[in-house]
Amino acid sequence: xxxxxxxxxxxxxxxxxxxxxxxxxxxxxxxxxxxxxxxxxxxxxxxxxxxxxxxxxxxxxxxxxxxxxxxxxxxxxxxxxxxxxxxxxxxxxxxxxxxxxxxxxxxxxxxxxxxxxxxxxxxxxxxxxxxxxxxxxxxxxxxxxxxxxxxxxxxxxx
Numbered sequence: 001x002x003x004x005x006x007x008x009x010x011x012x013x014x015x016x017x018x019x020x021x022x023x024x025x026x027x028x029x030x031x032x033x034x035x036x037x038x039x040x041x042x043x044x045x046x047x048x049x050x051x052x053x054x055x056x057x058x059x060x061x062x063x064x065x066x067x068x069x070x071x072x073x074x075x076x077x078x079x080x081x082x083x084x085x086x087x088x089x090x091x092x093x094x095x096x097x098x099x100x101x102x103x104x105x106x107x108x109x110x111x112x113x114x115x116x117x118x119x120x121x122x123x124x125x126x127x128x129x130x131x132x133x134x135x136x137x138x139x140x141x142x143x144x145x146x147x148x149x150x151x152x153x154x155x156x157x158x
Contacts (some may be wrong), residue, residue, distance in 0.1 A: 011045075040145035040149070043096070043127050044068055052096045053088070055108065058143035059098070063145035075099075075108075078095070082115055085156040089119035100141040101132035110123045 015072055043052070047070035058071045073095070075084060088095060097112060099105035109125065116123045132146070139148045152158075 014124060016141050026047075030156055032134045033156060036131065036152075037149070039127065039130045039134060040066055045112075046096065050094055050096055051088070051092055052098055052127075053112070054142055055100060055105070056099050056143070059100075059141075060145045062146040063098070066149060075112075081097060085112060085121075086114040086119060089116060089121040092121065094122040094124065094130075098128050098131070098142050101128065101135075102140045105141075 047068045049070065051071040052063065052068060053072050053075060054063065054072045055074070056076045057074060059075055063072055073088065075081070076086075079087075082099060085134055095116075095120070097109060099108050099112075107132050109128070131133075135145070138152070139145065
């Protein structure tokens with residue numbers, strides 16, 4: 001016996017499939033956002049003893065808005081990258097690098113990692129990687145992190 005599918009049935013089926021995909025995607029987004037909040041909490045704790053290096057002043061302001069209490073060092077102050085890295089390596093045994101997760105940020109990260117590898121400073125890139133992964137396509141710059149978190153907290157009613 002042949003089953004007849006009406007146009008209405010077809011659209012209803014496509015709607016239910018779309019709805020399920022959206023629900024799964026929304027659940028995944030919520031899980032990633034909660035992971036991001038946990039990562040930020042750990043970063044806040046660690047920043048009380050370890051400096052965070054960022055590209056610019058807006059990055060610093062964003063990290064302050066989300067609660068980082070410790071030292072945040074700005075790269076773009078007119079000092080050469082080599083001079084900046086050598087100065088930081090003399091003052092600290094370890095630092096956390098949070099450059100933007102776009103092409104420019106990746107290039108800058110590679111250059112800084114190379115310089116610090118010659119100085120003996122331990123450079124932590126885990127926070128950069130984890131924040132980028134859990135923020136996904138929501139943002140690609142550190143300066144947008146505070147606004148992104150505030151927006152997502154409202155969206156997920158957290």
